[in-house]
Amino acid sequence: MIAMVAIGLCAGVVAGVLGVGGGVLFVPGLAIVVGLSQHQAEATSLLAIVPVAAAGTLRQDAHGNVRREHALLIGLLSIVGVAVGVALANTLSGTVLRVGFALLMMFIAIQLVRNASSAGRETGPRHDGASRGN
Amino acid sequence: MPRDRSPRLTSATALRLAAIGSCAGLFSGLFGVGGGTVIVPLLVLWLGYGPREASGTSLAAIVFIAGFAAAIQGVYGNVNVLDAILIGIPAVGGVLIGIRLQQRLPTRAISLLFAGVLIASAIELLAQ
Numbered sequence: 001m002i003a004m005v006a007i008g009l010c011a012g013v014v015a016g017v018l019g020v021g022g023g024v025l026f027v028p029g030l031a032i033v034v035g036l037s038q039h040q041a042e043a044t045s046l047l048a049i050v051p052v053a054a055a056g057t058l059r060q061d062a063h064g065n066v067r068r069e070h071a072l073l074i075g076l077l078s079i080v081g082v083a084v085g086v087a088l089a090n091t092l093s094g095t096v097l098r099v100g101f102a103l104l105m106m107f108i109a110i111q112l113v114r115n116a117s118s119a120g121r122e123t124g125p126r127h128d129g130a131s132r133g134n
Numbered sequence: 135m136p137r138d139r140s141p142r143l144t145s146a147t148a149l150r151l152a153a154i155g156s157c158a159g160l161f162s163g164l165f166g167v168g169g170g171t172v173i174v175p176l177l178v179l180w181l182g183y184g185p186r187e188a189s190g191t192s193l194a195a196i197v198f199i200a201g202f203a204a205a206i207q208g209v210y211g212n213v214n215v216l217d218a219i220l221i222g223i224p225a226v227g228g229v230l231i232g233i234r235l236q237q238r239l240p241t242r243a244i245s246l247l248f249a250g251v252l253i254a255s256a257i258e259l260l261a262q
Contacts, residue, residue, distance in 0.1 A: 001220065008221035012228020014251055017236045017244060022225050023167030023200075024251060028258045034217060042166025043212030046204035048222035049168045053196040056229045063237065065190030069143060070181075073151040074173065074191075075198025078159030082199060085163020086206040101165045102256040108171045109252035116245035 003033050012052055022052045027101065038094035150180045158195070163203045168196035171252070185244055186236065 011025035026045035030036045036044060060066050089097060154176045158169030173192040177183040183191070207213050236244065 004217065004220040005224045008224030009228040011221070012225030012230075013232040013235070014228075017232040017239070017247065022229070023162075023165070024171060024255055026221060026225075027166045028255050030217060030221070032258060032262060036214060036217065039212050040214055043204065043207035043210070044214040044218045044221075045166040046162070046168075046200045046207055047213050047215065047218035048225060049200035050197060050204060051222050052225045052229050053168055053193045053200060055226045056193040056233060057190070057197060059230060059233045060186075060190030060193055063186070063190070063233075065186045066194050067183075067187060067191045068194065070147075070151055070177075071191045071194030072198075073143075073148065074155040074158065074195035077152045077155035078162070078169070078195070078199045079202050081156040081159025081161075082163045082202045083159075083206060085160040085165075086203055086210070087163075088160075089164045089166075090210050090212075097165070098259050098262060102259040104161065104165060104171070105252040105256040105259075108175065109249040109256070111175055113246065113249045116242045116249070 004029075007033060008048070023049050024105070031098075038097045039089065042089060042097070147181065150176075154180070155195070155199075159199055159202070162196075162199045163206070166203075168192075169199045170196055174248075189236065 007025065007029035011022035011029065014022065014025055023045045026048050027038075027041050030041035030044055031038055034041075057066060057071075061068075092100075154173055157176070158172040161167065161172050162169040170189075170192045173195055174185075174188045177188040177191060178185065204213060204218075239247075
């Protein structure tokens with residue numbers, strides 16, 4: 001139980017810093033530490049993400065970082081993709097899901113490193129942070 | 135950058151948002167993540183978002199995406215509600231801490247930190 005609280009806290013910090021729902025850590029945490037099957041870990045992660053993302057949204061909105069119209073459109077237009085994704089997950093084996101998950105993470109990590117090395121030097125972090133009046 | 139100075143929604147933008155929503159929804163349903171790993175980089179690459187706006191807008195979209203996906207997974211009987219509460223509630227505290235940190239961190243460090251987390255997760259899963 002303490003491990004779960006620790007996973008939750010860590011995943012939340014990552015979610016807040018990076019703008020993700022925490023699933024990146026919930027899924028491996030639930031699968032490896034708690035011992036859920038890959039399917040259960042994924043499904044449970046999704047439910048845990050909802051309050052995290054909601055709290056994060058409220059705070060980010062206070063900082064002026066939420067474009068509401070865009071967020072609403074992305075969210076509502078996701079429903080077909082979501083239904084297909086869940087149905088697909090439930091037809092695949094846990095091993096296939098795990099390997100796919102790992103590959104997805106690596107692909108996105110490489111993209112982010114590439115973006116950071118090209119765009120990162122444009123913004124002065126101190127200036128940017130101060131101008132937001134946080 | 136003030137919040138409400140975004141230009142009118144063009145059809146090209148709407149199409150991109152629909153594509154982002156569909157991709158994120160597919161990944162969310164398939165992998166049990168919110169979809170932020172898809173949304174954040176695509177908002178940056180396709181719509182010119184800064185990292186903080188991308189993060190904030192992504193979180194708001196994820197509330198819907200993860201909510202839809204959890205509901206459908208619930209129908210399949212895969213959701214462990216007690217575990218979700220035990221992890222989700224402490225995570226709410228964590229996310230508030232994380233957002234405070236984000237406002238003070240350079241954007242480049244945020245992206246590199248994200249990449250590090252993703253690679254660590256991937257290695258963990260492959261080693262299982």
